[in-house]
Each structure stands twice: as C-alpha cells, then as structure tokens.
Amino acid sequence: MLPLLTDTRIVAGRYIRQTLSSRLSLGIGMVQPLMFLVFFGPLLHDLPLGGDGDSWQTLVPGLLVQLGLFSSAFAGFGIMLEKHHGVIERMRVTPASRTALLLGRLVRDVLQLLFQSALIVLAGLALGLRAPLAGVLLGFVLVAVLAVALASLSYALAMRVSTPQEFAPVVNTVNLPAMLLSGILLPMALAPGWLDVLSHFVPFRYLVDAVREVFAGHYATGAVGLGALVTTGLALVSLALGTRVFRTAGA
Amino acid sequence: MPAAIHTAGLARTFRMKHRTVEAVRGIDLTVQEGEILGFLGPNGAGKTTTLRMLTTLLPPTAGTATVAGHDLARDPAGVRRRIGYVAQSGGVDPAVRVREELLTQGRLYRLGRDAAQERAEQLAQLLELTELMERPCRALSGGQRRRLDIAMALTHSPAVLFLDEPTTGLDPGSRAALWELVRQLREEHGVTVFLTTHYLDEADALADRLVVVDRGRVAAEGTSAQLKQHWAGSTAASLQDAFIAITGRTVPQEEPAAPLAV
Ligand SMILES: Nc1ncnc2c1ncn2[C@@H]1O[C@H](COP(=O)(O)OP(=O)(O)O)[C@@H](O)[C@H]1O
Ligand SMILES: [Mg+2]
Numbered sequence: 001m002l003p004l005l006t007d008t009r010i011v012a013g014r015y016i017r018q019t020l021s022s023r024l025s026l027g028i029g030m031v032q033p034l035m036f037l038v039f040f041g042p043l044l045h046d047l048p049l050g051g052d053g054d055s056w057q058t059l060v061p062g063l064l065v066q067l068g069l070f071s072s073a074f075a076g077f078g079i080m081l082e083k084h085h086g087v088i089e090r091m092r093v094t095p096a097s098r099t100a101l102l103l104g105r106l107v108r109d110v111l112q113l114l115f116q117s118a119l120i121v122l123a124g125l126a127l128g129l130r131a132p133l134a135g136v137l138l139g140f141v142l143v144a145v146l147a148v149a150l151a152s153l154s155y156a157l158a159m160r161v162s163t164p165q166e167f168a169p170v171v172n173t174v175n176l177p178a179m180l181l182s183g184i185l186l187p188m189a190l191a192p193g194w195l196d197v198l199s200h201f202v203p204f205r206y207l208v209d210a211v212r213e214v215f216a217g218h219y220a221t222g223a224v225g226l227g228a229l230v231t232t233g234l235a236l237v238s239l240a241l242g243t244r245v246f247r248t249a250g251a
Numbered sequence: 252m253p254a255a256i257h258t259a260g261l262a263r264t265f266r267m268k269h270r271t272v273e274a275v276r277g278i279d280l281t282v283q284e285g286e287i288l289g290f291l292g293p294n295g296a297g298k299t300t301t302l303r304m305l306t307t308l309l310p311p312t313a314g315t316a317t318v319a320g321h322d323l324a325r326d327p328a329g330v331r332r333r334i335g336y337v338a339q340s341g342g343v344d345p346a347v348r349v350r351e352e353l354l355t356q357g358r359l360y361r362l363g364r365d366a367a368q369e370r371a372e373q374l375a376q377l378l379e380l381t382e383l384m385e386r387p388c389r390a391l392s393g394g395q396r397r398r399l400d401i402a403m404a405l406t407h408s409p410a411v412l413f414l415d416e417p418t419t420g421l422d423p424g425s426r427a428a429l430w431e432l433v434r435q436l437r438e439e440h441g442v443t444v445f446l447t448t449h450y451l452d453e454a455d456a457l458a459d460r461l462v463v464v465d466r467g468r469v470a471a472e473g474t475s476a477q478l479k480q481h482w483a484g485s486t487a488a489s490l491q492d493a494f495i496a497i498t499g500r501t502v503p504q505e506e507p508a509a510p511l512a513v
Contacts, residue, residue, distance in 0.1 A: 086342040
C-alpha cells in the first residue's frame with residue numbers, strides 16, 4: 001500500500017507542476033462558468049425557481065457541477081498526447097504502480113477543480129451569493145467525487161481510442177444532454193413531467209440537487225444522501241474501470 | 252552463464268473488429284549476458300511487438316520468456332526493475348523540461364528525492380545533457396532527444412537494455428555517437444543490449460549476432476559473417492544480399508512511428 005501512495009504522490013507532483021506552469025489552462029476552463037455567472041445569473045434574480053435557496057444558491061451549485069462535468073470529462077485529452085509521445089509506455093515499464101499512474105493524475109484533476117470551484121464561489125459572493133461555509137465545503141466534496149468519477153472514465157476512454165477524433169465526439173455526445181438533463185442552469189423542478197422523469201435517469205441530476213441543498217444549509221436530507229450515494233457509486237465503478245484499463249492497456 | 256533473455260514460442264495476435272493480425276507467430280531466441288543482439292526485419296515483421304512483450308507492456312498470447320532472470324508472466328515487476336526500454340517514438344513529453352523528465356524517472360524507479368537529483372546529474376553528464384537541463388524537450392535536436400531517452404532508460408542501471416530503432420532519423424554523427432555509447436555500455440557495465448534496426452550497416456557494425464525476423468517468425472540467425480556465408484555464399488558478400496535472400500525483400504524502408512497501444 002505504501003508504494004502505491006508514494007507513486008501516486010510522485011505522479012501527482014509531476015502533473016501539478018505541469019498545471020501550475022501553464023496557468024492559461026487553469027483559467028480557460030473557468031471562462032464559461034464565469035460568463036454564466038455574470039451574464040446569466042442576474043436574470044434569475046426575482047424568478048421563482050422552486051426550492052429553498054435564492055437564485056444564486058440555485059445557480060452556483062449548477063455551475064460547479066458544470067465545471068466538474070466539462071473539465072473532468074476532457075481530462076483524457078492530455079493523456080492522448082502523452083500516449084502519442086510514448087510517455088505512458090515509458091512510465092509503464094518502470095516499477096511504479098500502474099494504478100498510481102491513474103491516481104496521481106486524478107489527484108491533480110481534483111485539486112485543480114477545487115481551486116476553480118473556490119474562485120467561482122468567490123465570484124458568486126461578490127455578486128450576491130450567500131451560503132453557509134459548511135454547505136459550500138460539503139458541496140466541494142461532492143463535486144470532487146464527481147471529478148474522480150468522470151476523469152477516470154475519460155482516462156479509460158482516452159487509453160482505449162487512438163485519435164482525438166474518436167475521443168471528442170463521445171465526450172460531447174454524453175456531456176451536453178447530461179448537462180441539460182441534470183438541471184444545471186435551472187432546477188428540474190421547473191420541468192414538465194416527462195422531462196423531470198427523464199432527468200431522473202441522469203446520475204448528475206442527483207448531484208446537482210444535493211449541492212443545491214447543502215448550499216441552502218440543508219444537510220441531513222434525502223436529496224443530499226441520494227446525491228452522495230449516486231456520485232460515490234459512479235466514482236467507485238469508474239475507478240474500477242479506469243484502474244483496470246491502466247493495468248492492462250496495450251493488451 | 253545464464254542467458255539474459257530466453258523466449259520459447261513467444262506469440263502475439265491482435266484481434267480487431269474486422270480482422271486478426273498474427274504479429275508474432277512463435278519466436279524462440281536466446282540472448283547471452285553482455286551480448287549486443289541485432290533484431291532485424293522488414294516493416295511489420297513483428298519487431299516492436301516482440302519488444303513490447305519482452306518489456307511487459309503487452310501480454311503474449313502464447314509462449315514464455317525469461318528476461319534478466321525473471322519470468323515474464325509470473326514476475327513482470329521483477330523484469331521491470333532490471334530492464335531499460337527506449338521505444339521507437341521515444342518517451343518524453345515535448346512540453347516538459349529535461350531536468351523534470353530525468354527527476355520523474357528517477358522517482359518512478361523509487362529513488363529518494365536527493366538520490367534522484369544526483370542520478371539526474373550523473374546521467375546528464377554521461378550523455379552530455381548537462382547544458383540542456385532547463386530546456387523543454389521539444390527544443391532538443393533528434394540526437395539530443397535520443398540521448399535523453401537513453402539516459403532515462405539507464406536511470407536504474409539496468410542489466411538489459413531494449414532499444415527500438417534507436418538511430419532512425421538521426422544524422423550520421425549522432426548515429427556514430429550512439430553506437431559508441433552502446434559499445435561503451437556493454438564494455439564498461441556489461442549491459443546486454445537488444446536492439447532493433449532496419450539499417451543493415453548498423454546491424455553489421457554494432458551487433459555481435461543477428462536475428463532476422465520475417466512475418467512474425469525467426470527467419471535466420473547468426474553472426475553477420477555466418478549469415479553472409481550461408482545466405483549469400485561468401486563472407487565477402489554484403490549483408491544486404493543475405494537479407495534479400497532471407498526475406499525475399501530489399502532493405503526495409505524507413506518505418507512509420509510505432510503503432511500506439513490500443
Ligand atoms: N496494437 C496493435 N494493434 C493491431 N495491430 C498491431 C498492433 N501493433 C502492431 N500491429 C501489427 O502487427 C504487425 C507487426 O507490427 P510491429 O511489431 O510494429 O512490426 P515492426 O516493428 O517489425 O515494424 C503489423 O502488421 C502491425 O500492423
Ligand atoms: Mg517497429
């Protein structure tokens with residue numbers, strides 16, 4: 001177990017240094033959520049959105065999940081380049097744990113997402129968001145679990161396909177409906193019956209609902225439990241899959 | 252003296268949706284410790300696939316192998332600790348600095364932070380990379396990048412070094428320098444070198460013994476002189492003539508980049 005942790009730390013260190021040295025990429029993922037926050041958020045101000053929180057408590061959690069959804073789902077992009085340059089195989093012939101090659105990257109992805117989420121919440125505060133600190137932190141934990149789930153899937157996919165042209169369409173095909181159907185911008189409570197029913201088949205919906213609840217200061221509710229359960233389940237399955245691909249890739 | 256590499260019936264089939272490729276169809280070979288083996292063959296003969304199996308990157312579909320004293324199937328981790336591998340396309344990230352690559356590699360080979368620093372400096376010295384340490388890898392010439400690839404493969408002083416087309420695309424000066432390095436590794440450190448090449452002059456000049464593969468099988472093996480004698484009728488013949496006699500083909504063309512793991 002110890003070598004796994006050490007190797008994970010080493011791999012994480014490499015990718016964290018890389019991310020820090022290209023600050024541009026840190027910022028780029030945030031442009032979209034920030035635009036929604038500034039140009040879309042004010043529109044919701046006096047609208048009845050259902051639920052307990054005010055409009056910022058509804059929108060900001062949605063934007064955090066959106067950020068997690070998109071930045072994690074495209075995590076695999078970087079690994080395709082590394083694969084192309086032979087970096088993955090070079091690391092796979094060292095004694096380092098192959099699982100750590102995945103886990104180390106995930107550590108970087110989660111830290112990056114947390115950093116970006118904090119900035120979005122700060123921007124939200126400036127615009128009028130009020131939410132309990134405990135709720136915000138709990139929301140971060142939920143979003144981090146989502147990042148683990150999606151980034152693992154993304155890496156697994158990227159290891160399996162050989163060109164970005166095969167990778168991007170899959171991610172886009174999944175992400176856009178997932179985003180629309182999980183009520184990221186507006187709660188699904190507003191949806192007509194059929195759409196509401198449909199959205200219950202999208203796992204991210206439960207997460208969005210849960211993050212909204214904790215931002216509104218409700219912690220011990222069914223929605224929070226369900227959101228945590230679904231996201232954790234997804235993360236466990238994705239991790240198992242990702243680990244398997246990293247252990248056997250090339251086969 | 253035990254063999255550094257021994258394979259028996261090593262084979263690999265790739266199954267894809269619409270077709271199956273028998274890339275390697277049963278290879279038996281032995282490489283002695285301290286030997287430089289030239290693994291020659293036309294494009295698509297299965298050289299890279301064989302190397303990827305021997306370096307634990309690709310599970311064989313049949314056959315067994317022992318590499319550097321460890322069984323490939325039972326103890327892949329043991330194999331990894333004792334081998335170095337330079338892939339056809341190299342293994343560095345163009346965006347990453349030379350120093351960072353050497354350090355990461357040291358750490359992945361389980362060196363402590365200080366030991367990794369020290370090893371990086373040593374390797375940079377050995378392969379004349381010291382001046383280049385702060386450059387991103389994309390700013391290296393072909394020859395410099397090859398030296399870096401080799402430096403990284405030597406991090407843990409491996410007993411067996413696998414080089415896949417190490418001089419492809421290099422200028423004559425860099426090729427000569429690399430040959431010298433390979434000889435030096437064998438003379439001074441007793442490293443066993445398993446190298447694929449499609450340059451017949453390289454095989455002729457560098458390898459102690461040649462194994463010619465064709466369509467996934469060993470087609471001929473022996474010293475360069477033996478192959479010339481047996482296949483071209485005289486030790487004065489060219490290796491080129493022997494190669495044509497063995498494979499029915501002319502000298503292999505420049506290879507495209509290795510197919511990536513799928
Ligand atoms: N990952 C792979 N998937 C499918 N086919 C492959 C794969 N790797 C190699 N091949 C095929 O196996 C054969 C041998 O390839 P390779 O070992 O790269 O030959 P060489 O290195 O001698 O040129 C080729 O026909 C090649 O297309
Ligand atoms: Mg090849």
